[in-house]
Amino acid sequence: MTDLFQPTAGESAPIHSKDELVTLAESDRHRPRFHFVSPAGWLNDPNGVAQWDGTYHLFYQYNPDGPFHGNIKWGHASSTNLVNWHDEPIALEPSAGPDAEGCWSGVLVNDDGVPTLIYSGRHDGVELPCVAVGSPDLRTWSKAPENPVIAAPPPGVEVPAFRDHCVWKQDGMWRQLVGSGVQGQGGAAFLYESGDLRNWSYLGPLLVGEAASQDRDASDWQGTMWECVDLFRVGTRDILVFSAWNDEETLHPLYWIGTYTGDTFSPENLLRLDYGGRFFYAPQSFEDEAGRRVMFGWLQEGRGEAAVQASGWSGAMSLPRTAELVGSELSFAPVAEVANLRRDHQSIDARNLGTVEILDGVAGNQLDLELDLRLEPGATFRLGLLASVNSDGSAAEETMVSVTHDGLEAGTLRLDRSASSLDPDVDVEDKSGPVPLADGVLRLRVLVDHSALEIFANGKPLTARVYPSLDGEAIRLSATGAVQLRASDAWRMEGIFNHSRNLRP
Ligand code: DQQ
Numbered sequence: 001m002t003d004l005f006q007p008t009a010g011e012s013a014p015i016h017s018k019d020e021l022v023t024l025a026e027s028d029r030h031r032p033r034f035h036f037v038s039p040a041g042w043l044n045d046p047n048g049v050a051q052w053d054g055t056y057h058l059f060y061q062y063n064p065d066g067p068f069h070g071n072i073k074w075g076h077a078s079s080t081n082l083v084n085w086h087d088e089p090i091a092l093e094p095s096a097g098p099d100a101e102g103c104w105s106g107v108l109v110n111d112d113g114v115p116t117l118i119y120s121g122r123h124d125g126v127e128l129p130c131v132a133v134g135s136p137d138l139r140t141w142s143k144a145p146e147n148p149v150i151a152a153p154p155p156g157v158e159v160p161a162f163r164d165h166c167v168w169k170q171d172g173m174w175r176q177l178v179g180s181g182v183q184g185q186g187g188a189a190f191l192y193e194s195g196d197l198r199n200w201s202y203l204g205p206l207l208v209g210e211a212a213s214q215d216r217d218a219s220d221w222q223g224t225m226w227e228c229v230d231l232f233r234v235g236t237r238d239i240l241v242f243s244a245w246n247d248e249e250t251l252h253p254l255y256w257i258g259t260y261t262g263d264t265f266s267p268e269n270l271l272r273l274d275y276g277g278r279f280f281y282a283p284q285s286f287e288d289e290a291g292r293r294v295m296f297g298w299l300q301e302g303r304g305e306a307a308v309q310a311s312g313w314s315g316a317m318s319l320p321r322t323a324e325l326v327g328s329e330l331s332f333a334p335v336a337e338v339a340n341l342r343r344d345h346q347s348i349d350a351r352n353l354g355t356v357e358i359l360d361g362v363a364g365n366q367l368d369l370e371l372d373l374r375l376e377p378g379a380t381f382r383l384g385l386l387a388s389v390n391s392d393g394s395a396a397e398e399t400m401v402s403v404t405h406d407g408l409e410a411g412t413l414r415l416d417r418s419a420s421s422l423d424p425d426v427d428v429e430d431k432s433g434p435v436p437l438a439d440g441v442l443r444l445r446v447l448v449d450h451s452a453l454e455i456f457a458n459g460k461p462l463t464a465r466v467y468p469s470l471d472g473e474a475i476r477l478s479a480t481g482a483v484q485l486r487a488s489d490a491w492r493m494e495g496i497f498n499h500s501r502n503l504r505p
Helices: 018-027 305-311 336-341
Strands: 041-052 055-063 073-079 086-092 103-111 114-123 126-134 141-143 163-170 173-182 186-194 200-208 225-234 237-246 249-261 264-272 281-287 293-299 321-326 329-334 342-348 351-353 357-363 366-375 380-389 395-407 410-416 431-436 441-449 452-457 460-465 474-480 483-485 488-493
Touching (some): 018 305, 041 281, 041 293, 086 141, 103 126, 114 163, 200 264, 225 249, 225 281, 237 281, 249 329, 293 460, 329 441, 329 460, 336 342, 336 366, 366 380, 366 395, 380 441, 410 452, 431 460, 474 483
Parallel strands (some): 103 163, 163 225
Antiparallel strands (some): 041 055, 055 073, 114 126, 126 141, 237 249, 249 264, 281 293, 293 321, 321 329, 366 483, 410 431, 452 460
């Protein structure tokens, strides 16, 4: 796997002129059209996600110089509905001092009416917490003279890294988590307190993981460092989200469910946040004015480095998704506003499924599908997407989503990308995870946006990237065992950027 954080070429020199980069990015057939993407160049983590005076704000890790992680700035976009985005001026750029090598991930808080960013300033190869204060319209930002506001990681602890922030107000004081790890033990979230967001006291580790005792190849390995820690309450439970990292490798997002009291978090269960692993990385969430917990994640690329460089852009933002507590686990769904982009409704008739059939009248690479199914124990439902079908009925390319009823009201969601693309350089690793299947009922929501794929199976998400080379758009259904398709729906999705964008808004 290419290390996204150590670009192999061109870090200091733009590969293309500004206009070329935008033109190149916009003409790429694999570029999503209803997911947020940067104007061109590199995008990674969502930052500073918030609703401020009614308007939604999405900041993001951005490098307009090219599709590689270097000289990271904070891009910024705003929205009134979470789906149509307006590019705002770049919010933060590296400058001489503690963020000279990059303005890495962070959050936006409301400091008595003053918009304030807490982010990781990178300098001399390490990151430390920094603060920037915004104008009332959130368009102009001034860095605090006190930066860095925490001078070093906690004394006496050997850490692999120390960055990313979760900041909230509690009993009149600010609290902050910084993502980190304890060498030889595991990832960690360190807890700080402050009265003014500038002077911070270290309270101790909120939680330290157990990386050493776990299977390193497991899809829920905790990693040696926790990036992008995010602590919030959903219903009656406390949730601690982190992105497991090890030795420069971005692994996958996980969450602890447990209880936050005093200065510690008592974990009860560790669960996978999205079965796509690194394809939904570095998530960040906020509570909006309607009381919803809304989360964005970074959809990393899954094609070869040469193809990424040639495309002029890298990285998409997930659709915003809500997180709710269902039983003792989180359940996710795209925010309701995503439906604003639906066009050309098609009804899918109820029937029993068996041998492979092409879905009549429904095809495309920019789609929202809502399928309602019932599976008998032992049965498997298969949904082939972006398929190019040969005259003999075989598929030259096809991305396969399947759900198997494993019995006991539970099933397995799988994404098989082994035939997704004839391009030998794309990531085809299988993705899978457990889904609840009470009474065999499966509500499957699938959003296809060219190379971006988001699947929600009874609230369990699987996000990934696919790069079909033949531009296939067919959808195929099949089943093994008894699978009933109830009346279902499909829509073509409208694109959200219908004008040429400015690389440096
Ligand atoms: N990306 C940021 C870091 C964070 C990582 C740098 C996660 O702050 O730890 O762009 O993708």
